[in-house]
């Protein structure tokens with residue numbers, strides 16, 4: 001029997017709140033607290049105290065520093081993120097602010113779609129972490145703003161380190177000498193419950209300067225959505241009766257860069273075309289062109305296309321402008337809504353533009369409440385990057401029980417942030433540029 005979509009939506013929200021309340025050790029009957037007005041300024045982290053500072057020197061010599069705070073709708077927010085490899089005298093500032101921008105979950109049968117951050121209490125569903133969920137690390141205490149719980153304090157933020165295998169290896173023509181290093185990452189994560197799902201928000205800061213942000217979905221398939229009698233679901237129990245409705249998870253991240261401490265960054269797009277050999281050419285040729293993105297952009301991933309955010313002020317020791325490249329992970333673009341039609345949006349900074357969809361209120365007359373509407377030709381002097389990574393979830397038997405984590409996300413790779421590999425061992429430090437073997 002199909003549940004009316006409205007009641008289903010209410011069920012979903014109620015489950016999230018009840019379980020969060022129980023986890024916090026209070027009864028589910030706690031009344032709503034006074035909420036902060038929607039457009040009130042969020043607490044600033046221009047300076048953060050020790051409780052809100054994350055500083056990790058990794059065993060390979062790289063230090064990551066940042067401040068964290070917790071937003072009543074967006075959840076974990078990382079601010080003033082900087083990176084300092086062993087050869088740099090000062091930290092290299094990368095991001096002013098980084099967080100999720102929305103999780104949009106439309107179901108294939110057209111019955112319902114969820115805006116988990118703005119409409120379904122993603123942030124309020126922060127979960128206490130068991131010690132084993134943060135191996136070798138520390139679990140920080142998070143005060144959840146605007147909480148309906150009487151004690152909105154959750155042991156919910158894990159910071160730890162993890163090995164990622166080889167960072168590099170080179171032997172070259174000196175058989176007795178192998179230069180190799182095992183890479184280390186700083187890992188920062190939370191778990192947020194929304195209805196039947198539990199989302200892992202993971203930020204990975206590598207010792208080579210790369211940053212990877214992933215959203216993982218686990219928990220259980222939505223109990224309310226076993227009614228796909230119309231061919232839009234997959235059977236997950238015995239026979240064909242229990243059908244879980246297929247759906248999409250369209251995750252957005254919002255990144256406000258501050259390369260070398262300035263938000264006045266530039267954005268560039270690169271495209272290459274490959275042409276079959278002509279005349280006497282031995283092989284195909286590839287031509288790469290750069291397009292400066294000076295106005296707001298709704299961009300799409302394409303073969304041979306990439307973007308980078310370039311520092312307006314800082315250069316590395318080779319005299320090259322520092323930048324970070326945007327490296328998308330696998331994605332399924334959902335064409336059902338205007339705001340999911342493109343993979344990457346770059347907008348001019350506006351503090352009112354907070355969520356990629358279902359933004360609390362329009363930002364000016366006729367401005368709309370989703371990121372696609374904000375791309376309207378403004379000149380970019382302070383670009384904000386919105387990345388949209390989609391996953392079409394067609395359930396399988398293995399999704400019970402619990403559901404294995406399915407991941408979606410993307411990376412930022414440093415490009416000319418340092419003059420050489422930031423992990424270069426001393427013995428190879430002279431090999432910069434067109435070096436000559438056997439020196």
Ligand SMILES: [Cu+2]
Nearest residue numbers: 217247249393
């Ligand atoms: Cu799913």
